[in-house]
Amino acid sequence: MGLLARLLLRNLLxxxxxxxxxxxxxxxxxxxFGLLRSLVDAFHAGADAASATRxxxxxxxxxxxxxxxxxxxxxxxxxxxxxxxxxxxxxGVYVDGRRFFPQFAIDPANYLSLYPEFELSAAHxxxxxxxxxxxxxxxxxxxxxxxxxxxxxxxxxTFYPGEWRFRLCGVFRGATPVADEGQMxxxxxxxxxxxxxxNHPRKDQVGVYVxxxxxxxxxxxxxxxxxxxxxxxxxETLTETxxxxxxxxxxxxxxxxxxIEGVSWVVLLVVLIVMANALAMTVRERRSEYATLKxxxxxxxxxxxxxxxxxxxxxxxxxxxxxxxxxxxAARVGLAVQDFLPxxxxxxxxxxxxxxxxxxxxxxxxxxxxxxxxxxxVTAALRRSD
Amino acid sequence: xSGAAEPETPVLAVNAGxxxxxxxxxxxxxxSYWRGGEQLTVLNNLSLEVAAGxxxxxxxxxxxxxxxxxxxxxxxxxxxxGQVEVAxxxxxxxxxxALADWRAANVGFIFQFYxxxxxxxxxxxxxxxxxxxxxxxxxxxxxxxxxxxxxxxADRLDHRPGELSGGQQQRVAIARAVVADPRLIVADEPTxxxxxxxxxxxxxxxxxxxxxxxxxxxxxTHDQHAARAARRVLTLDxxxxxxxxxx
Numbered sequence: 132m133g134l135l136a137r138l139l140l141r142n143l144l145x146x147x148x149x150x151x152x153x154x155x156x157x158x159x160x161x162x163x164f165g166l167l168r169s170l171v172d173a174f175h176a177g178a179d180a181a182s183a184t185r186x187x188x189x190x191x192x193x194x195x196x197x198x199x200x201x202x203x204x205x206x207x208x209x210x211x212x213x214x215x216x217x218x219x220x221x222x223g224v225y226v227d228g229r230r231f232f233p234q235f236a237i238d239p240a241n242y243l244s245l246y247p248e249f250e251l252s253a254a255h256x257x258x259x260x261x262x263x264x265x266x267x268x269x270x271x272x273x274x275x276x277x278x279x280x281x282x283x284x285x286x287x288x289t290f291y292p293g294e295w296r297f298r299l300c301g302v303f304r305g306a307t308p309v310a311d312e313g314q315m316x317x318x319x320x321x322x323x324x325x326x327x328x329x330n331h332p333r334k335d336q337v338g339v340y341v342x343x344x345x346x347x348x349x350x351x352x353x354x355x356x357x358x359x360x361x362x363x364x365x366x367e368t369l370t371e372t373x374x375x376x377x378x379x380x381x382x383x384x385x386x387x388x389x390x391i392e393g394v395s396w397v398v399l400l401v402v403l404i405v406m407a408n409a410l411a412m413t414v415r416e417r418r419s420e421y422a423t424l425k426x427x428x429x430x431x432x433x434x435x436x437x438x439x440x441x442x443x444x445x446x447x448x449x450x451x452x453x454x455x456x457x458x459x460x461a462a463r464v465g466l467a468v469q470d471f472l473p474x475x476x477x478x479x480x481x482x483x484x485x486x487x488x489x490x491x492x493x494x495x496x497x498x499x500x501x502x503x504x505x506x507x508x509v510t511a512a513l514r515r516s517d
Numbered sequence: 518x519s520g521a522a523e524p525e526t527p528v529l530a531v532n533a534g535x536x537x538x539x540x541x542x543x544x545x546x547x548x549s550y551w552r553g554g555e556q557l558t559v560l561n562n563l564s565l566e567v568a569a570g571x572x573x574x575x576x577x578x579x580x581x582x583x584x585x586x587x588x589x590x591x592x593x594x595x596x597x598x599g600q601v602e603v604a605x606x607x608x609x610x611x612x613x614x615a616l617a618d619w620r621a622a623n624v625g626f627i628f629q630f631y632x633x634x635x636x637x638x639x640x641x642x643x644x645x646x647x648x649x650x651x652x653x654x655x656x657x658x659x660x661x662x663x664x665x666x667x668x669x670x671a672d673r674l675d676h677r678p679g680e681l682s683g684g685q686q687q688r689v690a691i692a693r694a695v696v697a698d699p700r701l702i703v704a705d706e707p708t709x710x711x712x713x714x715x716x717x718x719x720x721x722x723x724x725x726x727x728x729x730x731x732x733x734x735x736x737x738t739h740d741q742h743a744a745r746a747a748r749r750v751l752t753l754d755x756x757x758x759x760x761x762x763x764x
Binding site for chain 2: 133134135138141142419420424426427429430431508509510513
């Protein structure tokens with residue numbers, strides 16, 4: 132190692148407590164930054180997982196108002212539509228109601244063929260189709276409650292009163308990291324049959340239609356065609372891309388996400404100030420040393436390398452540590468919030484942003500100290516009071 | 518700096534020749550500072566010549582301009598008016614970068630408080646100026662070791678400044694000042710922080726450097742005893758040269 136590199140390293144370790152605390156500040160900042168960004172990403176997971184060849188058709192009045200089951204055949208006949216699936220929010224309560232997870236009543240053959248990202252073995256798929264009392268769940272959900280195939284899952288109905296019991300016939304896994312493995316699917320036909328028997332006002336009603344299309348470039352025209360089919364009917368439709376559908380949910384939480392994003396930047400700003408302050412103190416303490424180096428003939432290039440090198444070494448080391456710690460910490464947080472954010476993962480992009488943020492802090496924090504060292508005349512810096 | 522490329526050459530045998538041309542020439546140099554809205558003239562139309570190989574002690578009361586004169590000659594400050602020429606180079610013609618290069622090649626510094634880098638060992642401190650030369654790492658270390666041996670610190674190579682006495686630290690500083698074989702050494706109160714015995718050792722060392730190498734030395738001191746080590750004593754008062762006497 133060269134003499135200047137040794138000088139840089141020893142300077143960095145000169146005030147170990149200060150270096151440790153400053154580094155710890157960066158580690159925590161990168162952790163907090165990464166965690167907050169991952170939370171925002173988790174909100175967007177549904178939109179990110181959306182397919183370009185899937186449309187969602189819902190009631191134009193509100194999502195809480197259903198659509199007639201008869202719409203399905205008319206939608207299927209529209210040119211360019213390949214398949215139409217149905218889904219309905221079930222909203223059952225499991226055990227004490229404190230452990231929430233989403234349940235959807237679907238028409239399995241159509242719906243699952245529209246979602247190839249939910250991978251289900253042929254045996255599990257066949258079992259699910261065979262028995263209407265069956266349900267399938269995501270791998271994450273099964274692991275969360277320790278369910279095995281054949282287990283009975285009791286749900287207390289909320290929208291659809293009564294006790295419901297489903298046999299677990301299959302477990303699907305997400306083909307992509309953003310595929311939600313925290314859901315449960317059950318048979319729409321079973322639900323609808325019971326509603327018919329009870330003459331429930333929501334019988335023969337579908338929550339949303341999932342519409343598969345051939346050509347992603349025709350989403351706008353097909354969406355218009357679908358909606359025009361039902362214009363002036365008793366159940367007008369609103370058709371949008373799956374991504375737009377998910378984003379419409381996020382709009383309700385947009386202010387929260389804005390605050391989260393804002394806080395993530397504030398965290399970085401705070402650590403930037405802390406680091407700049409530490410560096411400013413450091414160069415003030417060493418100003419006669421830098422002046423000595425200048426007197427000996429070391430130019431701005433050497434001084435900038437020494438000061439910036441120290442700052443960047445600390446920032447990148449601490450940033451890397453923060454990124455490494457982010458993965459297990461995010462996994463723990465993910466478990467804690469899985470009821471509401473089932474897909475909390477740290478994207479490589481977030482890790483990169485965390486590292487870049489740390490490097491950025493290291494670069495910006497060093498601007499004033501470098502300016503100070505280069506500006507102060509050698510004679511002034513060498514003047515000592517002791 | 519030619520000698521710097523040959524580490525096997527004994528360092529104190531380099532640059533021993535003297536020449537008739539003055540090493541330092543100041544012509545009508547003035548320098549003033551602004552303090553509290555008031556202009557303070559520190560050097561007033563001062564002219565001076567120092568021959569190559571001379572050993573000058575600059576004396577005078579506080580504020581007489583001794584250190585300012587030293588700083589101008591060393592190229593770490595600039596004159597307001599007049600000409601400062603060292604080793605034939607008019608320092609006003611050099612920009613900051615060129616001046617830094619010039620200092621690295623021509624000037625050795627000895628400070629009152631040694632100004633060693635506390636995180637580096639004695640050997641590393643002495644090696645520092647050689648980073649600005651083209652010497653390889655091995656040659657740099659060999660040369661630094663050699664010079665530390667010449668100042669009597671061969672057994673303190675790996676000690677950090679905090680582990681050395683004041684006299685030893687000043688000897689390290691002297692080794693650092695001469696290791697790159699400069700033509701001029703400027704020393705600002707080199708014995709000011711030392712006891713009499715350590716101060717005498719440092720002065721003897723400077724005397725040996727001057728006589729053995731022919732290095733031109735410009736030393737600021739308040740101490741009459743230290744001034745006697747020089748060949749010539751110049752006295753400044755209120756920025757004007759008032760006396761010149763043999764040491």
